[in-house]
Amino acid sequence: MARTADVEVLIVGAGPVGLMLTCLLRRRGISCAVVDRRTGIDLRPRAITLHRTAIDLFAGLGLLEALLRVSIPMDRISFHAQDGREFVGRLAGQGGIVDGYLNTLQPSYQALLLEEARRLGAEVRLGAEVVGLAPSEHSVRAFLGSPRGGQIMDAAFAVAADGATSTVRRLLNVEMEGKGPTRSYVLLEGDPVLAPPEGETGLYVGDAGMVTLAPLPAGKVRIAGPADEGLRIERGDEISAASAAALIDRLGFGQRLLLARADRVTHYTVRQQVASRFDHGRVLLAGDAAHLNAPAGGQGVNLGFGDAEALAWRIEAALGAYDAGLFGSYDDEQRHLAASTIEQADVFPIVQAIREHSTLSDRHAQALLDQRAIAWTQHRAAA
Ligand SMILES: Cc1cc2nc3c(=O)[nH]c(=O)nc-3n(C[C@H](O)[C@H](O)[C@H](O)COP(=O)(O)OP(=O)(O)OC[C@H]3O[C@@H](n4cnc5c(N)ncnc54)[C@H](O)[C@@H]3O)c2cc1C
Structure with a gap:
């Protein structure tokens, strides 16, 4: 099996969360590869709402103007009963770069992140699937399958951003806890x-x-x-x-x-589920691979962007001096946030x-x- 050049971080999944993390790590000068089994961006309708965390992160990457070009500004959520009663939850005046939130299409903002990841010098490998993983005390070895044949990639850390049916989560035998599938x-x-x-x-x-x-x-x-x-x-x-x-x-x-x-x-x-742990030695879970919630409020991808933000500085610190506690606190913070988001997203x-x-x-x-x-x-x- 051919060996590829080593990288500091391997990101499995070039969905919005994997790409955001790739950009944040490249901005910190960290070498990374992002691999995805798809050969291009998923064009199906998916997450359309970007909240403050996400907007701040796009702005930090210098992508705010590009994001605004493919979005529409929103500042209210209205609630309507069948008998004509209406309530409006107003979001203006909460601070933030955008006074409210943005509606946009997932393929549009994902394309911005993909282009930026490439511009920042990340190794982006589409059409390559992670089929095996061998974590050790000092590194993680990934086995990639692609039409060009199998390859081995070594990294100091690997992040599973490979979505709801995460292969990495399955390879690590990590359980999802909670409810679902439901409605x-x-x-x-x-x-x-x-x-x-x-x-x-x-x-x-x-x-x-x-x-x-x-x-x-x-x-x-x-x-x-x-x-x-x-x-x-x-x-x-x-x-x-x-x-x-x-x-x-x-x-x-x-x-x-x-x-x-x-x-x-x-x-x-x-599904309203959270992985039993987000940190597994040198392999970290993020995005839908780590948590799944009901769609109310469009929170799934925003929570995943928060994972990317929470991981980027920790990975940088751990590359300097590895400390398992850094990722223990990632697990603690983001897993609790995911659990509370799941509760908030329950529409009933x-x-x-x-x-x-x-x-x-x-x-x-x-x-x-x-x-x-x-x-x-x-x-x-x-x-
Ligand atoms: C129909 C639908 C509608 C949705 N609507 C909303 C909404 O309105 N609001 C909202 O917030 N969220 C919504 N979501 C959820 C939202 O799309 C996800 O939260 C978001 O895409 C999560 O991003 P991610 O990067 O974690 O995972 P994903 O976007 O799922 O990306 C994971 C990537 O990993 C790749 N991958 C998987 N396995 C491997 C492997 N073994 N090797 C290499 N690559 C691999 C996949 O090809 C994929 O590109 C919706 C989801 C669906 C399915």
């Missing part, structure tokens, strides 16, 4: 029949669950839902735009949640609050929703 969501993206208010993500609560309506760049929208306890769609199942729209329509919000034309349709099933307290609002004073309901909207977008502060 399924359908996602539709396209042109709305009625344009939603600018700057506002809407959450529509009906008897059959909750649907999110999120504006996207170029006048498009994302409709995701229903957060319905009864709905389960298995991985690999196909779903048509018509059947996805029919599921959304069950909530009874009519044209407000209707697309004139669907560009893309997909589905996924929620919100659904309940809106359904039971008649038993609460308006002010109480408004305060609850404001607080939840802010917690969703500021999960560093909510830790």
